Amino acid sequence: MKHNPADQLIRDRLEPGSLSIEGFLGTDDRPIADIIAADIGEVEAAGYTAEQLGDFLEHLHVTGDGGWEGRVPMYDGKISVRSDETLGQIPCPFACGDACHKSIITVKDASGETLLVFTPLDAHLISAHGFFEGKGSAYRIEPKKLISLFRRCTSI
Numbered sequence: 001m002k003h004n005p006a007d008q009l010i011r012d013r014l015e016p017g018s019l020s021i022e023g024f025l026g027t028d029d030r031p032i033a034d035i036i037a038a039d040i041g042e043v044e045a046a047g048y049t050a051e052q053l054g055d056f057l058e059h060l061h062v063t064g065d066g067g068w069e070g071r072v073p074m075y076d077g078k079i080s081v082r083s084d085e086t087l088g089q090i091p092c093p094f095a096c097g098d099a100c101h102k103s104i105i106t107v108k109d110a111s112g113e114t115l116l117v118f119t120p121l122d123a124h125l126i127s128a129h130g131f132f133e134g135k136g137s138a139y140r141i142e143p144k145k146l147i148s149l150f151r152r153c154t155s156i
């Protein structure tokens with residue numbers, strides 16, 4: 001991500017108590033651009049793009065929403081998704097103009113083990129901004145974990 005003068009504004013929006021109670025940075029005090037560069041580096045080293053992984057999460061999210069708070073099997077039953085909605089929307093902290101509805105999406109494997117928990121905003125942040133959240137953030141998605149889920153589902 002290129003340096004731009006709006007970086008401090010974005011950082012402020014990512015801090016706890018601005019757009020969300022917990023914020024998006026956890027205990028990570030690296031510059032936002034460094035957090036993004038490190039995660040994108042890991043994703044690209046594995047042969048993928050952040051956009052590809054974010055779009056995959058968006059697909060799980062949209063499918064989960066279609067289940068009306070029931071669990072929906074996907075990828076030949078390798079996983080199932082369920083979206084539990086709460087009221088309201090959250091604007092993108094990068095101020096790109098997007099807003100996502102609030103929901104918690106849980107991804108489980110066939111045995112019922114939880115593989116991943118994420119929000120619609122996570123899918124957008126990864127796809128549009130390459131941002132997986134800071135270390136220690138409640139909703140940080142480790143690139144390694146997402147890559148492993150993506151491979152398991154798509155065999156790409």
Ligand SMILES: [Zn+2]
Nearest residue numbers: 092094096098
């Ligand atoms: Zn955005």
